[in-house]
Amino acid sequence: MKILLVSMPSLHVIRWIENLKDTNFELFWFDVLGRGKLETLNSVTQFTGWKKRKTRHIKGESFLRKKYPDLYEKILPYLEVTANEALEKIILEINPDVVHSFEMQNCSYPILKTMRKFPKVKWLYSCWGSDLFYYKDFKRHNDKIKNVLERVDFLHTDCKRDFDLAVQLNFLGKFLGVIPGGTGHKLKEMEPLKLPVSQRKIILVKGYEHDLGRGLNIVKALHSIEKEINEYQVIIFGSHSKVKDYIKSNQLNFIIFDRHELSHSGLAELMGKSLVYIGNSISDGMPNTLLEAIVMGAFPIQSNPGGVTEEIITNNENGLLIQNPESIQEIKDNILKAISDLNLIEKALLKNQKIASERLDYFENKKKVIEMYKTIMK
Numbered sequence: 001m002k003i004l005l006v007s008m009p010s011l012h013v014i015r016w017i018e019n020l021k022d023t024n025f026e027l028f029w030f031d032v033l034g035r036g037k038l039e040t041l042n043s044v045t046q047f048t049g050w051k052k053r054k055t056r057h058i059k060g061e062s063f064l065r066k067k068y069p070d071l072y073e074k075i076l077p078y079l080e081v082t083a084n085e086a087l088e089k090i091i092l093e094i095n096p097d098v099v100h101s102f103e104m105q106n107c108s109y110p111i112l113k114t115m116r117k118f119p120k121v122k123w124l125y126s127c128w129g130s131d132l133f134y135y136k137d138f139k140r141h142n143d144k145i146k147n148v149l150e151r152v153d154f155l156h157t158d159c160k161r162d163f164d165l166a167v168q169l170n171f172l173g174k175f176l177g178v179i180p181g182g183t184g185h186k187l188k189e190m191e192p193l194k195l196p197v198s199q200r201k202i203i204l205v206k207g208y209e210h211d212l213g214r215g216l217n218i219v220k221a222l223h224s225i226e227k228e229i230n231e232y233q234v235i236i237f238g239s240h241s242k243v244k245d246y247i248k249s250n251q252l253n254f255i256i257f258d259r260h261e262l263s264h265s266g267l268a269e270l271m272g273k274s275l276v277y278i279g280n281s282i283s284d285g286m287p288n289t290l291l292e293a294i295v296m297g298a299f300p301i302q303s304n305p306g307g308v309t310e311e312i313i314t315n316n317e318n319g320l321l322i323q324n325p326e327s328i329q330e331i332k333d334n335i336l337k338a339i340s341d342l343n344l345i346e347k348a349l350l351k352n353q354k355i356a357s358e359r360l361d362y363f364e365n366k367k368k369v370i371e372m373y374k375t376i377m378k
Contacts, residue, residue, distance in 0.1 A: 001026065001097050001377055002025075002028065002098075003028065003097065004030060004096040004098070004099045005044075006029075006030045006101040007101070007107050009031070009033075009038045012102070012181045013040075013238065014039060015182050016102070016181075016183055017029075017040045018041070019183055019370065024215075025373065026045075027045070028045045028046075028094055029044050030047045030086070031046065031047060031048040032110060032111065033106060034048070034049075035053030040196060045094075047090050052081045054079060054081065055068050055079075055080075059257040061079070064072070069140075082110070087114045088117065089198045097121075098124055098376050099111070099122070100125075101126070102128065103128050103129070104127065104131035104132070104133060104145060105131065108152075109148065112151060120152075122154065124152070124153065124154040124176070126157075127156070127157045127158070127282055127285070128158055130283040130285065130325075131145075131285070132162050132169060133284075133305065134145060145169050146169050150172070151171045152171060153173045154174050154175075154176050155173060156174060156177065158179065159178060159284045159286070159308045159311055160339065161306050162285060165357045165373035168311060170361050176372045176375060177368065177372070179365055180286060180288065180365065181286070182288050183362065183366065183369060184366065185295045185361070187295065187362070190295060193246055193268060193271075193296065194272040197275065200275035201231065202274040202275060203232045203235070203275065203335070203339075204293075204298060205218050205219065205222070205234065205237070205278045205279075206277075207219070207237060207238050207244075207257075207278070208281065209239075209240040209243045214303070214326065215236070215239070216242055216243050216246060217280055219236065219254070220246070220328050222335065222337060224332055229339065231337070233255065235274075236257065237257040237270070238257070238258075238259055238262075240259065244256055246340065267289075268292060269348075271292055271296035271298050274293075274296075274298040275298065275345065276301060276339065276345075277293035277301070277302075278300075278335070278336065279293075280302070280303045280325050281303050281325060282293075286308055286309075290313075294318075295356045297349050297352065299344075299345045300319035301321075301322065301338060302321065302322060303321075303323075309321055316344070318348040319335040320337065320338060322334060326366050333348075356363045371372045
């Protein structure tokens with residue numbers, strides 16, 4: 001079976017591919033954004049270095065791309081080799097059984113023309129993050145999403161919400177189930193990194209502050225209860241500049257890690273020492289950092305856009321839900337509730353251990369990933 005993976009270079013895709021290393025699948029990877037080699041298995045044939053100009057840069061291209069993206073898209077094939085052109089050559093060269101695109105906006109829109117040209121090539125699309133939930137509300141994106149989903153044969157999502165949305169947005173193919181984007185965690189290996197609740201003295205915060213992330217509201221909530229949390233060390237990871245600037249200008253005694261300063265293993269280690277983990281955004285799929293917090297025993301406080309987080313967190317049982325990500329008061333109340341009720345945290349830990357073993361185990365999810373591809377070929 002020949003599988004052509006289409007994605008941007010990311011840790012999630014690397015972890016996904018790792019699931020397939022003991023199979024007899026023939027694996028190929030198309031660098032759809034033209035960013036270069038993927039650090040993955042040597043057995044994966046990589047198609048990189050395809051992005052080439054057809055003409056010299058023309059004055060005003062950047063302006064056109066930002067202000068008139070639809071027009072720019074129409075003239076792009078005259079300016080440079082497109083992802084559609086590169087993919088067509090690859091399909092003709094390797095004749096894949098399935099093309100598997102990860103993510104919608106950057107990895108699926110750009111290959112639709114070619115996938116329509118080869119209707120017999122099976123197309124599996126993995127919906128991650130805000131692919132459908134956020135972008136469906138913009139007409140330009142809504143039309144493109146529907147066009148892609150009409151052509152897609154198979155769908156995998158990281159939450160049930162996005163399957164329901166896909167059906168509303170023209171998906172008529174076969175749903176292959178819910179598997180976390182990072183697929184799973186090696187639970188036994190992570191166990192030694194976990195401290196008992198009584199020894200955890202860290203409040204860990206995801207510091208994303210951009211179109212979708214609302215980490216600054218968490219920082220402001222913590223700032224307002226400095227006295228109440230003075231026995232805890234606040235650590236912010238993945239911090240965007242607005243979050244870092246606020247912390248510095250208010251001279252808060254918080255430890256900051258910027259966007260790329262903390263490794264994946266370093267984050268897991270911090271999770272294992274944290275009493276509480278807080279993530280907040282106006283849109284997301286099933287957040288991978290939330291799942292890591294569940295695995296590592298940190299009590300999760302997480303936003304719930306489109307009801308996605310409540311698929312795994314029952315409010316006041318194994319975590320707390322932020323229903324309004326813009327409400328600093330709600331976030332503050334949730335933090336105070338968590339740190340004042342260690343009994344709740346202990347009970348949540350037990351429930352989350354059960355969820356981790358049932359739904360987040362690497363070896364179990366690996367079987368599901370392999371079965372997914374086998375189902376396509378039946």
